[in-house]
Amino acid sequence: MSKPTPPLPRWADIVLLPLINLLAALVLCGLVIFAIGENPFAALKVMINGAFVYQGALGYTLFYTTSFIFTGLAVAIAFHARLFNIGAEGQASLGGLGATLVAFAMAPIPGIIALPLAIGSAALFGAAWGIVPGYLQAKRGSHIVITTIMFNFIAAALLVWLLAGMMLEPGQFSPQSSLLPEQTWLPKIHEMLGWIGLKTTATPLNASFLIALCACLFFWVLVWRSRLGYEIRTVGQNQEAAHYSGINVARVIIITMAISGAFAGLMAINQIQGVSHKLILGFTAGYGFTGIAVALMGRNHPVGIFLAALLFGALVQGGTELDFEFTVITREMVLLIQGMIILFSGALAYMFNPPLARLLARIFGTKEDANA
Amino acid sequence: MLDFLYQTLLAFDATLRIATPLMLCAMAGIFSERSGIVDISLEGKLLSGAFVAATVAALTGSAWLGLGCAILAGITMSLIHGFACITHKGDQVVSGVAINILASGLTIVLGIALFKRGGQTPSLPKEDRFTPIEWWGVEMMDSVPVLGSIYRQLISGHNMLVYVALLCVPLTAFILYKTRFGLRLRAVGEVPQAVDSAGISVTWLRYRALILGGALCGIAGAYLSIAQGGNFVKEMSAGKGYIALAAVIFGNWKPFTAFFACLMFGFLDAVTARLEGYELFLIGEIPSQLMQAIPYILTVLLLAGFIGKPRPPAAIGQPYHK
Numbered sequence: 060m061s062k063p064t065p066p067l068p069r070w071a072d073i074v075l076l077p078l079i080n081l082l083a084a085l086v087l088c089g090l091v092i093f094a095i096g097e098n099p100f101a102a103l104k105v106m107i108n109g110a111f112v113y114q115g116a117l118g119y120t121l122f123y124t125t126s127f128i129f130t131g132l133a134v135a136i137a138f139h140a141r142l143f144n145i146g147a148e149g150q151a152s153l154g155g156l157g158a159t160l161v162a163f164a165m166a167p168i169p170g171i172i173a174l175p176l177a178i179g180s181a182a183l184f185g186a187a188w189g190i191v192p193g194y195l196q197a198k199r200g201s202h203i204v205i206t207t208i209m210f211n212f213i214a215a216a217l218l219v220w221l222l223a224g225m226m227l228e229p230g231q232f233s234p235q236s237s238l239l240p241e242q243t244w245l246p247k248i249h250e251m252l253g254w255i256g257l258k259t260t261a262t263p264l265n266a267s268f269l270i271a272l273c274a275c276l277f278f279w280v281l282v283w284r285s286r287l288g289y290e291i292r293t294v295g296q297n298q299e300a301a302h303y304s305g306i307n308v309a310r311v312i313i314i315t316m317a318i319s320g321a322f323a324g325l326m327a328i329n330q331i332q333g334v335s336h337k338l339i340l341g342f343t344a345g346y347g348f349t350g351i352a353v354a355l356m357g358r359n360h361p362v363g364i365f366l367a368a369l370l371f372g373a374l375v376q377g378g379t380e381l382d383f384e385f386t387v388i389t390r391e392m393v394l395l396i397q398g399m400i401i402l403f404s405g406a407l408a409y410m411f412n413p414p415l416a417r418l419l420a421r422i423f424g425t426k427e428d429a430n431a
Numbered sequence: 432m433l434d435f436l437y438q439t440l441l442a443f444d445a446t447l448r449i450a451t452p453l454m455l456c457a458m459a460g461i462f463s464e465r466s467g468i469v470d471i472s473l474e475g476k477l478l479s480g481a482f483v484a485a486t487v488a489a490l491t492g493s494a495w496l497g498l499g500c501a502i503l504a505g506i507t508m509s510l511i512h513g514f515a516c517i518t519h520k521g522d523q524v525v526s527g528v529a530i531n532i533l534a535s536g537l538t539i540v541l542g543i544a545l546f547k548r549g550g551q552t553p554s555l556p557k558e559d560r561f562t563p564i565e566w567w568g569v570e571m572m573d574s575v576p577v578l579g580s581i582y583r584q585l586i587s588g589h590n591m592l593v594y595v596a597l598l599c600v601p602l603t604a605f606i607l608y609k610t611r612f613g614l615r616l617r618a619v620g621e622v623p624q625a626v627d628s629a630g631i632s633v634t635w636l637r638y639r640a641l642i643l644g645g646a647l648c649g650i651a652g653a654y655l656s657i658a659q660g661g662n663f664v665k666e667m668s669a670g671k672g673y674i675a676l677a678a679v680i681f682g683n684w685k686p687f688t689a690f691f692a693c694l695m696f697g698f699l700d701a702v703t704a705r706l707e708g709y710e711l712f713l714i715g716e717i718p719s720q721l722m723q724a725i726p727y728i729l730t731v732l733l734l735a736g737f738i739g740k741p742r743p744p745a746a747i748g749q750p751y752h753k
Binding site: 091096143145195200201202205209210212213216217219220223224348355386389393395396397398401402407409410 | 469471511514515516519520521522523524525526528529530531532533534535536537539540541543544545547550670673676677680718720721723724727728730731734735736741743
């Protein structure tokens, strides 16, 4: 055995390591772009322009960011209890179903009541789809990874059945519902800025971005400033210790999964009440899985999750620009980057850690050595 | 009556065709999971295998080269999985998710770059694919009433990879239960410390299990794109890797029971297509989506302990620290 690696300084763990992992992922994707005969730097430039520079680009980027914040928070809260929720995709689908059903039921009711109820039911339906795997994990010992994967498929089948059947808009061939009642639509940010006299480009960015920011704050208070958050983290650290200190582990697991599902369900309000105004099959677009990358990169902290979600929002929005500018590079490039990021900052999280720690210890000298 | 028999035969025939990639992937999953490595990356390996098989077959005109390269592609994905979660002791589920997403991104990006057909590969002519093999004596057996059609439909007339898949099941059982490698493989998934203290490398054993699994997924992928189908279509694995994983769990991590689970899931799928639009006696029309969800629902029920008792390998999911 070599001598034990010194601990990584906190700033390096939070800032440097994620950046190195991101860089490694980008370099590998650059190599792929190079291998298929395009210039990776040109592609990067197109993506940055598409994500931030062009008119209205930022609005689109923040719109995608909103979805990723919700799914990232969903995965992260489960991670804090050391639960791996791969089911954000299914929970978001159910969230969409909840929002749609309640919005239709609220047709004659004014927006001031209908809108929050529809949002709440998105969270509620998502939570319900999270509670079941949580319950099965806590009480029956079924592995949450497998059950949440299965629940994704069950949710997909349920949505196909409803959207191709009783919820299908008459005269429509592609599986989607009819338009939601207008008072349950979320206002767009450019409309809201218009109310106070600011003129901006129309983008799909809507009020759910603000809800996402509130969700980040809620997440922080919940995890680090509440009794439940303390219990969640204790269960995540050591279930037995949690049990012997009087924490009801099963209850904490179920509640955590409920919160996780609720965050995932809220993703639907951005897509449905915010923009499309109807339930469309496949509206989740794999963003539930992106949430895994976001949570891993953001180190399960709301600030990190916001930044990682912004990164992925920029990647997705910039990626659509690739379609226009190149013939052989398309937006699917983003999937590649996403996979690489999950690989480097998740599965290979320990690869760069020890050498970096040794390097930093050598540069900054003796303090760690003295402790060791 | 004869018509009913014929319909049943066709359903069984379809079952076999649908179950073939499931069987191969399920055996792959058994190797990897019995060695203690969670393998949700079956889906990604299957997809990569399918893409590489179709691409190589299209470029070289050789189905065999396609199959060989698909196996290599499956193994490569397995090695990435191993590098992350055996060598670097990373989280096995995270690594599996990464591989699945990587596979779906890479196959589309490379497919568009190579063929410029929106991610599809060109259709292969018949001679560049694995085509159905007609067994000896089909004509002769035709004169025998029932057995003749069973022989023609069910036993003869599949492509080579179907038979390979069917052979893989007893072979997997043999390797797992009758060889020294299999004994060690099972041990390393239960008590890796014991294997280690006997002086056997846990790392190398687990790598070998993953390599075997990768190869099997590669064959399954080749089946999808150059045997059953004639080209690669993006996302063509369509969750089959996950169904195979469900079959592994349903089969309690044992080859033959997993094989029957694959057949059952395949049969459900085969019947779904045939029942669409039919009113069943007393039940009415069963929504096809419900039929498609049954494998997943059954797996959840099984995992919850409502049907039998699942017994996963004891050391599954835990990286081995010396």
